[in-house]
Structure formats: C-alpha cells, structure tokens
Amino acid sequence: MTPPGSQMQPTVGTPRLHQSAARCRRHRRRILEVSQKVDALHVAPAFSCMEIVDTIMNVAMDAPFGGQDAFILSKGHGAMAQYVVLEEAGILDPASVDRISQSGSSVGGHPDRGVPGVIASTGSLGHGLPIALGIARGNRERGVTGRVFVVMSDGELMEGSVWEALLLGPSLGISEVTIVIDHNGSISRGEIVNVQPNLLPVAPKLAAFGWDTREVDGHDPMALAAALASQTASAPLAIVAATVKGKGVSYMEHQPIWAYRSPSAAEFAQAMSELADPDVPRA
Amino acid sequence: MRDALARAITEAARQRSDVVLVVADISPAAALKTFLDENPTRIVDVGVSEQAMIGMAAGLAMTGLRPFTYTIAPFALYRPLEQIRVDLAYQDLPVVVVGVGAGLSYSALGATHHTIEDVAIASAIPNITVVAPCDPAETQAAVDASFGLTGPMYLRLGKSGEPDLTVDAPEPFVLGRIRCLAQGSGTAVIGYGPLLDMAFQAADLASAPRPSIYSAHTIKPLDVERVDRILRDYDHVIVLEEHVENGGLGMRVRARAQQVGASDTAITAFHLPDRFLHTYGSKDDLIGPEGISVEELAAAIRRDVRHGR
Structure with missing residues (x-):
C-alpha cells in the first residue's frame, strides 16, 4: 500500500505509470472481493473506467486527494473504481470499503462529499462538469493553480446540463478542466448506437464546442497518461476513452446484466483467475 | 428590492474578498454596476444556462467563495431544481440562490414567469434556508445574514419599487425569527x-x-x-x-x-x-x-x- 503523500510527480513514464497494469488488476480483484461481501455492486461500470480513474489519480494528479488538483467522478456509479484507488492511497479506510452500502456504513454506492477523498456527491448524472468549472473558476479567483479532472460516462452526455457546461467552459476561457469520457457505448437499456445514435461520434461534437479533443484506448494507461499530459492553456481538454464495460473479466465484458450485480462464488473464482498477475500461478 | 440586493452585495464585497456573483443572462440592476466596476473578476455570466449556474456556484463554494446566483425566480429555482437539491442542499454549500421577481411580480408576462409554488418546493428540501424579505431593508439584512450560514439559502425577492415597511418596526431583523x-x-x-x-x-x-x-x-x-x-x-x-x-x-x-x-x-x-x-x-x-x-x-x-x- 502506498502511504499518502508519497505519490510521484505526474510525469509520463514514471514507475507509477509502469505499474499501472498490475495496479489495475489489483484494483479489479479488490472490487470483486468486496462484491462477495455485499448484495450487489456496480462492478462492470467500475471496471470500465478503472484505468481512467487510476491514471488520473495516480499518474496525472499531484495527489489522489488533498493536493492542488481535484477529481470528480461524475459517473457516480463507477464509485468502486475511485474507492479502491483512495483505499490504496491510504485515504479511505479498508473497513468502510468492505462494508460498502451495508447497514451502518457511511460509504455507499455513489460518491458522497464527506467520504474521505471525495469532494463531490454524484450519482445523478450531469452534475460533475458544471461543478468542476466552478472549482476551476474559483481557484483562479483565489490564485490557486490546479487542474480539475472529471470522469463522465458516454451515456451521461445525453443530459442537457452536460451541454450547458460543455458550451460554457471554453466560453469562459477555463482551460484547467479536463474531462475523460468513459466511452463504453452502453446505457442501462442497451447500446447507445441503438438508443441515441446521433450522440455518435462523440469527439467531433466536443471539438465543435471548443474543447481540445483526444481519442484514446481507455484501457491503455500509457495512452491515457500521454493524453492527460497534453493539456494546454488555450482550451479545456476532453479525452474520449474507448472502453469495455466489465473490462478484465471475460463473461462480464459487454454484458449489460453485470452493470449492477455481484458474481456467484464460481463466477468470482473464474474472475479472480482471469485477473491474476502473470507471474502468479493461476488457481 | 433588486437595487437593495445589488447595494447589499456591493457592500459585502467591499468587506469580504469571497463574494462572487453568478448570473444567468439577466441584465443586473443599475446598482450592480458599482459591483462590476469594483470587482470585474468576481462575476460569472453563464448565459441562458441555469443548471450550469447552480453547478458552477457549487464548485465556486467548494473553493471557499460565497457565491450568489442571480436570475428571475422561476428560472432560479424550478429550472435547476435538481442542481439546487444535489449540488447545493445535499452537499450543504453556502450559496445564496436569489430569485428576483418572485410571486406575481411579472404579472404581465404570464404563468411561465410566475413563482407561486417556490416556498413549498424550496422548503421541502433539507438544508435550505428560505427567506422572503418584505422590503428593501429586509433584503439588505437577509444578504448580511446569509454570511452566517454554512449551507444554501433561497432568497425570494420582489422586483423594484417596493415601499419601505420596516423603518418603524419595533423589532430588528433576525434570521430565523418572526x-x-x-x-x-x-x-x-x-x-x-x-x-x-x-x-x-x-x-x-x-x-x-x-x-x-x-x-x-x-x-x-x-x-x-x-x-x-x-x-x-x-x-x-x-x-x-x-x-x-x-x-x-x-x-x-x-x-x-x-x-x-x-x-x-x-x-x-x-x-x-x-x-x-x-x-x-x-x-x-x-x-x-x-x-x-x-x-x-x-x-x-x-x-x-x-x-x-
């Protein structure tokens, strides 16, 4: 476990980046472990943004929490991804992660302001980006420098409040905000391409609204880190990260049913085996 | 009341460096010109975007500022209601949501511009303090009192030309007291x-x-x-x-x-x-x-x- 404050500088190519793959396997195993202790968990939505959240918090930010940079998980249903990173950074108590959403627990299925390491209460989609613009604008007023990172889902882009904020950020000259879209292509009731095909392709729309836009493989920490480091002072940065819902566990990938479900014992064993580190003999 | 609000905010901004104004495409009262002249960076005009107005105010408050959001009442409260509930009330952030022209102030403009359910709606949400001053002096007092709050306030105002009703009042304005x-x-x-x-x-x-x-x-x-x-x-x-x-x-x-x-x-x-x-x-x-x-x-x-x- 990494103690708080020991994070390395967010430079592409640092050891923290090279350890990303192993770290994300560990994060996913931890999420699965927790899934066995609670009734139901948003497993697949967390797996979808695992590399995104880890790369932002552990590589791009000056610290996962408490530094000058800020992080908002606007797709609040990916909470487990944020919790396990905070837990490994020593910010969130493992005992509370173990009891997520259970009776008496103060840590629940969506991030809540006040939970250690969480600055914004999300869960209702379309709230993170406007708040991030406010933080960036407030920092400027206060003479504080710091980037504000927001992870959003692609389905979240259907919310009108998102487009108000997408329009507004560049208009206000706010370049300190970086959004990463977890673009797994699916929403609760199916595929975006079937439900709201005009949302696609995403990147040109963001570019048309004045965002500096990148498209990367959302499960490639190197690509994510490079894109996150490419921010300029001229415009806010939007990274469209292609992802797979349930990434890392074969039977979860692309399967909507795993959006909110805990694996059975047998499914758990298989998933843990698929996520084992290469140098560890598989069970 | 609009002018009293502008004077109160201008005065507050002279005393405190944390006052910021977030407006949604409303031409601020002439009295606000002084505020703008004195604090050119302490205003954010989000255009016709009330959800962004509230969300941004939440973010501004997270950095330690004391934002006032300002637009006419139906659009101040009803349009971004979920942002007010989640971003401001649930997160318990000290933002004053000013609804100007509440009630039937815009009597010539039809029911889209009426605000006659706002007290019920705002009062139903935990953490929000709901204040409806009766005259310009109470408006000033409400703005002053807002700085003592740690959470959000919905400030329900009339428009302009309201008479002074409180100059001879035997009791002072105290937030939370009739x-x-x-x-x-x-x-x-x-x-x-x-x-x-x-x-x-x-x-x-x-x-x-x-x-x-x-x-x-x-x-x-x-x-x-x-x-x-x-x-x-x-x-x-x-x-x-x-x-x-x-x-x-x-x-x-x-x-x-x-x-x-x-x-x-x-x-x-x-x-x-x-x-x-x-x-x-x-x-x-x-x-x-x-x-x-x-x-x-x-x-x-x-x-x-x-x-x-």
Missing part, C-alpha cells in the same frame, strides 16, 4: 414578501383596532415558537401570502394551531388558488379576482369575513 413590524391588538396579520404592504394599507382602511403585523421573512426554518405565541396572544390570525396554499405559510400556521390546541383563535388565510393564472395586468389585477385585495383584507381585519378561508 419579526413584529407593527404592534396592534386583537388581530395579527402574518405574512412575507412585499405583499405585506397590503397589511399596512388594509390596517389604514379598516376603521377597526389596528392589527399587529408580522414579517415571517424566514419561512424555513419557521419560527414556530413565535407562531405559537401569536396564536395564543390574538383571537384572530390572518395569514397573507403570494403563494399557493399547498406548502405555504397558511398551512403551517393552521398545523401549529392544531398542534397547540389554539381552537379559540380564528385563522383566515389569504393565498393563491391551486391553478395557473391565465390573466394579465398588474399584480393587483391578478390577485384581486382571487380575493386578495386591500378591501378584502380590511374586511377580514374588521372580521366581516369569517368564511374560514
């Missing part, structure tokens, strides 16, 4: 917002013992101790509000009367009907046909009206 504006006997009129002017006019017209007049400027949290005392001290309590009955002050007063067993106290409630008003003209043109007028109120003070409204 305030006596005029001491009388027998009958108490309790209300909020600029409609309270009607109570003074009706008292003049009534040719009856002058009623006491109370400003329940803080509707949430309601000063229920004072409500109970008023119910005990008077045999007739008139509630006056530019708001629908559901979730309004009248209902609260009646509920307290039930609770404390004040069955000897007659309660007359003046409120707006549970329907959209498709009429136009002045505010009086709209509320008169709904039974809210100086004459009707004077009749109630004289106790000609005992129809248990």
Whole structure:
C-alpha cells in the first residue's frame, strides 16, 4: 500500500505509470472481493473506467486527494473504481470499503462529499462538469493553480446540463478542466448506437464546442497518461476513452446484466483467475 | 428590492474578498454596476444556462467563495431544481440562490414567469434556508445574514419599487425569527414578501383596532415558537401570502394551531388558488379576482369575513 503523500510527480513514464497494469488488476480483484461481501455492486461500470480513474489519480494528479488538483467522478456509479484507488492511497479506510452500502456504513454506492477523498456527491448524472468549472473558476479567483479532472460516462452526455457546461467552459476561457469520457457505448437499456445514435461520434461534437479533443484506448494507461499530459492553456481538454464495460473479466465484458450485480462464488473464482498477475500461478 | 440586493452585495464585497456573483443572462440592476466596476473578476455570466449556474456556484463554494446566483425566480429555482437539491442542499454549500421577481411580480408576462409554488418546493428540501424579505431593508439584512450560514439559502425577492415597511418596526431583523413590524391588538396579520404592504394599507382602511403585523421573512426554518405565541396572544390570525396554499405559510400556521390546541383563535388565510393564472395586468389585477385585495383584507381585519378561508 502506498502511504499518502508519497505519490510521484505526474510525469509520463514514471514507475507509477509502469505499474499501472498490475495496479489495475489489483484494483479489479479488490472490487470483486468486496462484491462477495455485499448484495450487489456496480462492478462492470467500475471496471470500465478503472484505468481512467487510476491514471488520473495516480499518474496525472499531484495527489489522489488533498493536493492542488481535484477529481470528480461524475459517473457516480463507477464509485468502486475511485474507492479502491483512495483505499490504496491510504485515504479511505479498508473497513468502510468492505462494508460498502451495508447497514451502518457511511460509504455507499455513489460518491458522497464527506467520504474521505471525495469532494463531490454524484450519482445523478450531469452534475460533475458544471461543478468542476466552478472549482476551476474559483481557484483562479483565489490564485490557486490546479487542474480539475472529471470522469463522465458516454451515456451521461445525453443530459442537457452536460451541454450547458460543455458550451460554457471554453466560453469562459477555463482551460484547467479536463474531462475523460468513459466511452463504453452502453446505457442501462442497451447500446447507445441503438438508443441515441446521433450522440455518435462523440469527439467531433466536443471539438465543435471548443474543447481540445483526444481519442484514446481507455484501457491503455500509457495512452491515457500521454493524453492527460497534453493539456494546454488555450482550451479545456476532453479525452474520449474507448472502453469495455466489465473490462478484465471475460463473461462480464459487454454484458449489460453485470452493470449492477455481484458474481456467484464460481463466477468470482473464474474472475479472480482471469485477473491474476502473470507471474502468479493461476488457481 | 433588486437595487437593495445589488447595494447589499456591493457592500459585502467591499468587506469580504469571497463574494462572487453568478448570473444567468439577466441584465443586473443599475446598482450592480458599482459591483462590476469594483470587482470585474468576481462575476460569472453563464448565459441562458441555469443548471450550469447552480453547478458552477457549487464548485465556486467548494473553493471557499460565497457565491450568489442571480436570475428571475422561476428560472432560479424550478429550472435547476435538481442542481439546487444535489449540488447545493445535499452537499450543504453556502450559496445564496436569489430569485428576483418572485410571486406575481411579472404579472404581465404570464404563468411561465410566475413563482407561486417556490416556498413549498424550496422548503421541502433539507438544508435550505428560505427567506422572503418584505422590503428593501429586509433584503439588505437577509444578504448580511446569509454570511452566517454554512449551507444554501433561497432568497425570494420582489422586483423594484417596493415601499419601505420596516423603518418603524419595533423589532430588528433576525434570521430565523418572526419579526413584529407593527404592534396592534386583537388581530395579527402574518405574512412575507412585499405583499405585506397590503397589511399596512388594509390596517389604514379598516376603521377597526389596528392589527399587529408580522414579517415571517424566514419561512424555513419557521419560527414556530413565535407562531405559537401569536396564536395564543390574538383571537384572530390572518395569514397573507403570494403563494399557493399547498406548502405555504397558511398551512403551517393552521398545523401549529392544531398542534397547540389554539381552537379559540380564528385563522383566515389569504393565498393563491391551486391553478395557473391565465390573466394579465398588474399584480393587483391578478390577485384581486382571487380575493386578495386591500378591501378584502380590511374586511377580514374588521372580521366581516369569517368564511374560514
């Protein structure tokens, strides 16, 4: 476990980046472990943004929490991804992660302001980006420098409040905000391409609204880190990260049913085996 | 009230470096020009984007600033209601949501611009303090008091030209406390917002013992101790509000009367009907046909009206 404050500088190519793959396997195993202790968990939505959240918090930010940079998980249903990173950074108590959403627990299925390491209460989609613009604008007023990172889902882009904020950020000259879209292509009731095909392709729309836009493989920490480091002072940065819902566990990938479900014992064993580190003999 | 708000914010910004204004495409009152001249960076105009207005205000507050959001009341509260609930109330951030032109201030513009359910809606949300000053001086006082809060406030204002009702008030403005504006006997009129002017006019017209007049400027949290005392001290309590009955002050007063067993106290409630008003003209043109007028109120003070409204 990494103690708080020991994070390395967010430079592409640092050891923290090279350890990303192993770290994300560990994060996913931890999420699965927790899934066995609670009734139901948003497993697949967390797996979808695992590399995104880890790369932002552990590589791009000056610290996962408490530094000058800020992080908002606007797709609040990916909470487990944020919790396990905070837990490994020593910010969130493992005992509370173990009891997520259970009776008496103060840590629940969506991030809540006040939970250690969480600055914004999300869960209702379309709230993170406007708040991030406010933080960036407030920092400027206060003479504080710091980037504000927001992870959003692609389905979240259907919310009108998102487009108000997408329009507004560049208009206000706010370049300190970086959004990463977890673009797994699916929403609760199916595929975006079937439900709201005009949302696609995403990147040109963001570019048309004045965002500096990148498209990367959302499960490639190197690509994510490079894109996150490419921010300029001229415009806010939007990274469209292609992802797979349930990434890392074969039977979860692309399967909507795993959006909110805990694996059975047998499914758990298989998933843990698929996520084992290469140098560890598989069970 | 608009000008009083601008003066209050301008004055506050001279004392404190944390005051910021977030406006949604509303031309700020001329009085705000001073604020803009003195603090060119402390205003954010989000354009026609009320959800972004509230979300940004939440973010600004997270950095330690004290934002005031400003637009006309229906768009200040109803349009971004979920942002107010989640971003401001749930996260308990000190943002003042100013709704200017509340009630039927925009009587000529139709029901899209009426704000007659806002007290009920805002009051139903935990953590929000709901304040409806009755005149410019109370507006100033409410702005000053907002800095003592750690959570959000919905500030329900009229528009412009409201008369001063509180210059002779025997009690000062204290947030969370019902305030006596005029001491009388027998009958108490309790209300909020600029409609309270009607109570003074009706008292003049009534040719009856002058009623006491109370400003329940803080509707949430309601000063229920004072409500109970008023119910005990008077045999007739008139509630006056530019708001629908559901979730309004009248209902609260009646509920307290039930609770404390004040069955000897007659309660007359003046409120707006549970329907959209498709009429136009002045505010009086709209509320008169709904039974809210100086004459009707004077009749109630004289106790000609005992129809248990």
